[in-house]
Amino acid sequence: MKSDQNNVKMQIRGVTKRFSPTEGVFSIDLDVYEGELVTLLGPSGCGKTTLLRAIGGFHQIDEGEIRLDGTPIQNLPPEKRPTAMVFQSYNLWPHMTIYENMAFGLRLRKQSKQEIAQKVAHMLDVVKMPGCEKKYPAQLSGGQQQRIAIARALLLEPSVLLLDEPFSALDAKIRGQMREELKRIQQSLGITIVFVTHDQEEAMALSDRIAVMRQGDIEQVGTPASIYDNPENEFVAGFIGQMNLIEDAGHKVAVRPEDVVLTAPSEGQDSGEITHIMMLGHYAQILIRTKDLEIRCFLPREQATHYLLHQQVGVRYAKAKVF
Amino acid sequence: MKRLYYGLGRRKFIEYILFAVFILFFYGPLCNMLILAFAGEYEYPDVIPQTYGFKWWDYVLSRDNLLSSITTSFLVAVLATAISLAICLPAAYAISRIKFKGRKLVMFSFLLTNAFPKMGIYTAMAVVFYQLNLMGTLPGVLLVHIVNTMLFMTWIPAGAFRNVHQQQEEAARDAGAGPVRTFFQITLPMAFPGIAVAAIYTFLASLEESQGTMLIGLPNIKTMPVELYGIILDFPASGGAVFAIILLIPSIILLVLLRKYVGPDTLSKGLKLR
Numbered sequence: 010m011k012s013d014q015n016n017v018k019m020q021i022r023g024v025t026k027r028f029s030p031t032e033g034v035f036s037i038d039l040d041v042y043e044g045e046l047v048t049l050l051g052p053s054g055c056g057k058t059t060l061l062r063a064i065g066g067f068h069q070i071d072e073g074e075i076r077l078d079g080t081p082i083q084n085l086p087p088e089k090r091p092t093a094m095v096f097q098s099y100n101l102w103p104h105m106t107i108y109e110n111m112a113f114g115l116r117l118r119k120q121s122k123q124e125i126a127q128k129v130a131h132m133l134d135v136v137k138m139p140g141c142e143k144k145y146p147a148q149l150s151g152g153q154q155q156r157i158a159i160a161r162a163l164l165l166e167p168s169v170l171l172l173d174e175p176f177s178a179l180d181a182k183i184r185g186q187m188r189e190e191l192k193r194i195q196q197s198l199g200i201t202i203v204f205v206t207h208d209q210e211e212a213m214a215l216s217d218r219i220a221v222m223r224q225g226d227i228e229q230v231g232t233p234a235s236i237y238d239n240p241e242n243e244f245v246a247g248f249i250g251q252m253n254l255i256e257d258a259g260h261k262v263a264v265r266p267e268d269v270v271l272t273a274p275s276e277g278q279d280s281g282e283i284t285h286i287m288m289l290g291h292y293a294q295i296l297i298r299t300k301d302l303e304i305r306c307f308l309p310r311e312q313a314t315h316y317l318l319h320q321q322v323g324v325r326y327a328k329a330k331v332f
Numbered sequence: 333m334k335r336l337y338y339g340l341g342r343r344k345f346i347e348y349i350l351f352a353v354f355i356l357f358f359y360g361p362l363c364n365m366l367i368l369a370f371a372g373e374y375e376y377p378d379v380i381p382q383t384y385g386f387k388w389w390d391y392v393l394s395r396d397n398l399l400s401s402i403t404t405s406f407l408v409a410v411l412a413t414a415i416s417l418a419i420c421l422p423a424a425y426a427i428s429r430i431k432f433k434g435r436k437l438v439m440f441s442f443l444l445t446n447a448f449p450k451m452g453i454y455t456a457m458a459v460v461f462y463q464l465n466l467m468g469t470l471p472g473v474l475l476v477h478i479v480n481t482m483l484f485m486t487w488i489p490a491g492a493f494r495n496v497h498q499q500q501e502e503a504a505r506d507a508g509a510g511p512v513r514t515f516f517q518i519t520l521p522m523a524f525p526g527i528a529v530a531a532i533y534t535f536l537a538s539l540e541e542s543q544g545t546m547l548i549g550l551p552n553i554k555t556m557p558v559e560l561y562g563i564i565l566d567f568p569a570s571g572g573a574v575f576a577i578i579l580l581i582p583s584i585i586l587l588v589l590l591r592k593y594v595g596p597d598t599l600s601k602g603l604k605l606r
Contacts, residue, residue, distance in 0.1 A: 066505075067502055086505070087505040088505050088508045093506055094506045097499075098499070099500050100503050102500055102522065104522055113504070117509060117513075158503075162506075165507060
């Protein structure tokens with residue numbers, strides 16, 4: 010990780026925001042380091058957006074403290090916080106040109122016209138949309154609008170950039186491009202980002218660290234690799250990537266499909282019949298029906314061609330996690 | 333006729349007839365009014381005037397009380413619109429943004445003034461206004477006009493405010509604008525079309541309001557529609573026609589200027605109960 014582990018940018022301590030006894034976020038602790046991209050990941054209703062909005066100042070928190078650059082910010086209104094937020098959609102003001110949209114915050118800071126024009130032009134270059142100052146938001150595509158929204162947020166030179174599912178309204182191809190773009194911008198500007206998403210693939214692709222959330226709590230925080238390889242509980246194991254959850258003597262054993270090895274019927278830890286073979290591009294998915302459950306297995310395509318439907322095979326678990 | 337009937341087909345033929353009747357109903361009286369207004373000599377039994385001219389225009393425009401009623405009318409309409417905007421816009425904003433208990437009830441309450449015969453309400457108002465010495469005064473007339481327009485002035489702007497997404501306001505706060513600046517620079521401009529439509533309706537409704545103005549405003553406040561009653565009763569139809577055209581001009585100008593905004597779309601959006 011390129012971020013300096015000792016340099017804490019934002020400290021969240023015991024933050025609670027209750028909408029009802031079961032809805033909200035409860036006693037959240039999280040440190041965000043300088044220059045890193047942290048993703049809040051979880052199913053809908055887990056409180057990830059609530060937490061992000063609390064950081065941005067759009068929810069008054071009930072308890073706890075949010076320190077940004079060492080200063081508590083939890084009692085400041087959004088306009089006084091050194092944060093900038095990009096929403097899922099409807100970020101831009103349709104009655105203003107792109108230039109006016111982007112200059113809005115800078116004008117409030119009483120910067121000179123020349124300075125603003127220069128900064129806007131530079132930022133449009135950064136998001137690869139030079140020369141569209143005079144256009145109106147309605148003349149841009151959804152992806153372009155989100156680029157402008159990110160550019161507008163970056164112009165505010167925030168201490169932390171908050172992104173609330175900024176790509177989820179875009180179609181899959183553009184979403185992929187935007188991820189790469191965001192990663193590039195983040196790395197070149199060295200900016201600290203908190204990113205909210207329900208898409209685990211997006212989280213894996215973008216994040217320096219991921220905080221997996223469920224029902225208003227953070228379940229696990231770690232690098233994408235550590236969360237993928239060492240999920241601390243069943244929920245995280247099941248939510249990130251594909252996972253076989255096998256009941257064994259009162260324990261749950263979690264095995265990644267790529268860690269399932271197929272053997273001769275007598276040699277494995279378990280055995281069963283192949284019920285399904287599906288080509289998924291460069292790898293294949295094979296489903297094996299054992300006595301009491303269905304095991305999912307990913308094999309490279311070459312190997313998968315050795316197996317036939319209804320064949321009896323043994324399964325061995327190269328790597329397993331017991332809960 | 334037979335040729336036309338078979339040439340067009342039955343269905344089309346009936347449609348054309350209905351359309352012609354509709355046009356006649358709609359534009360017939362307007363045409364008649366125009367002819368009357370520019371008539372010079374016009375005596376029974378001729379269908380159209382014998383001579384044309386500006387005789388009645390001279391007459392109407394030379395009478396002080398008619399001229400002053402034009403001024404009064406516009407003064408009342410402008411004031412009523414401005415005050416109504418000041419009262420109803422905050423209400424509309426609250427209804428669209430804040431999910432308080434009884435929100436729908438509040439919205440329905442604006443319907444109340446339109447649910448009863450107007451004259452009944454005016455009479456009841458008159459009773460109260462006597463005690464408050466508001467009879468025959470400008471504030472009294474303004475109150476009557478505002479009561480009439482509150483439904484449009486809250487519902488349509490509320491619909492317009494609802495179309496401004498919360499994220500768009502929050503983005504402005506995020507960029508450093510306080511709540512007041514956000515309202516005036518982001519929310520208000522975006523809701524402008526709806527507000528403009530409501531303001532036009534209010535303005536036009538105020539221009540043509542006569543019942544309440546007559547009851548509350550007489551004898552001191554005489555607007556154009558009130559004077560029109562007198563003219564219709566006391567003079568030949570031509571005088572009334574001239575005056576009616578003068579009353580019509582602002583409506584036409586406003587509707588042409590703002591035709592971009594005034595449409596079934598804005599109206600239906602505003603009148604949805606959400």
